[in-house]
Amino acid sequence: MALSNSLPLPMHLDISVPREISIPRSYPFSSSSSSLSSFPSSSSYSTPLTHSKGFNPLPAKRLQKFINKATPESETNLAADAFTQFKHLLLPVTDTNPYLSEGTRQAAATTAALANKYGSDITVLVIAEKPKESLPEYETQLSSIRWHLSEGGFQEFCLIEQLGSGSKPPTAVIGEVADELSSDLVVISMDSVHSKHVDANLLAEFIPCPVLLLPL
Numbered sequence: 549m550a551l552s553n554s555l556p557l558p559m560h561l562d563i564s565v566p567r568e569i570s571i572p573r574s575y576p577f578s579s580s581s582s583s584l585s586s587f588p589s590s591s592s593y594s595t596p597l598t599h600s601k602g603f604n605p606l607p608a609k610r611l612q613k614f615i616n617k618a619t620p621e622s623e624t625n626l627a628a629d630a631f632t633q634f635k636h637l638l639l640p641v642t643d644t645n646p647y648l649s650e651g652t653r654q655a656a657a658t659t660a661a662l663a664n665k666y667g668s669d670i671t672v673l674v675i676a677e678k679p680k681e682s683l684p685e686y687e688t689q690l691s692s693i694r695w696h697l698s699e700g701g702f703q704e705f706c707l708i709e710q711l712g713s714g715s716k717p718p719t720a721v722i723g724e725v726a727d728e729l730s731s732d733l734v735v736i737s738m739d740s741v742h743s744k745h746v747d748a749n750l751l752a753e754f755i756p757c758p759v760l761l762l763p764l
Contacts (some may be wrong), residue, residue, distance in 0.1 A: 660700025
């Protein structure tokens with residue numbers, strides 16, 4: 549009887565389903581305290597049971613299906629289309645120069661080029677703190693805008709005037725108009741940012757579509 553108690557008991561190991569086994573703290577890490585300082589203070593760690601050679605837990609087809617599900621092709625195409633299909637372009641003008649600054653001229657030329665390339669329509673948004681009666685050279689500025697757009701091969705555009713906006717930030721005005729028109733792209737020169745007419749930090753907050761900031 550004593551002899552039978554000393555013999556090891558038979559064990560049944562089911563490996564049909566991957567299990568977790570406890571690995572002592574000293575494996576596979578170093579036994580020094582510095583190498584284990586970033587880990588929890590539990591006495592053991594769990595790691596998946598290694599499968600036998602030749603067994604692939606995730607076949608290539610399943611792996612590819614998983615990758616496709618994680619990054620759907622349709623979502624990728626939508627993101628790409630958002631930056632290549634501009635049908636409604638918004639050109640804000642905050643310039644006080646009746647003949648337009650170099651930055652505004654560049655923005656007008658770029659907007660016309662994009663409109664010709666994508667068959668887009670252009671809306672020019674003129675923003676000024678003062679009312680129209682206080683802008684003696686306002687008509688000259690409109691003529692300058694028409695001329696520079698026509699130089700880019702674009703003769704017709706929609707004009708929206710936000711004159712006498714007072715204390716309302718131009719960035720907020722641009723955002724409201726872009727939202728109302730469902731604009732696909734707003735083209736702004738960095739000149740508007742440097743002159744403090746447009747707050748670059750608020751662009752992402754107020755404008756609901758991509759913004760193209762043109763360097764000087």
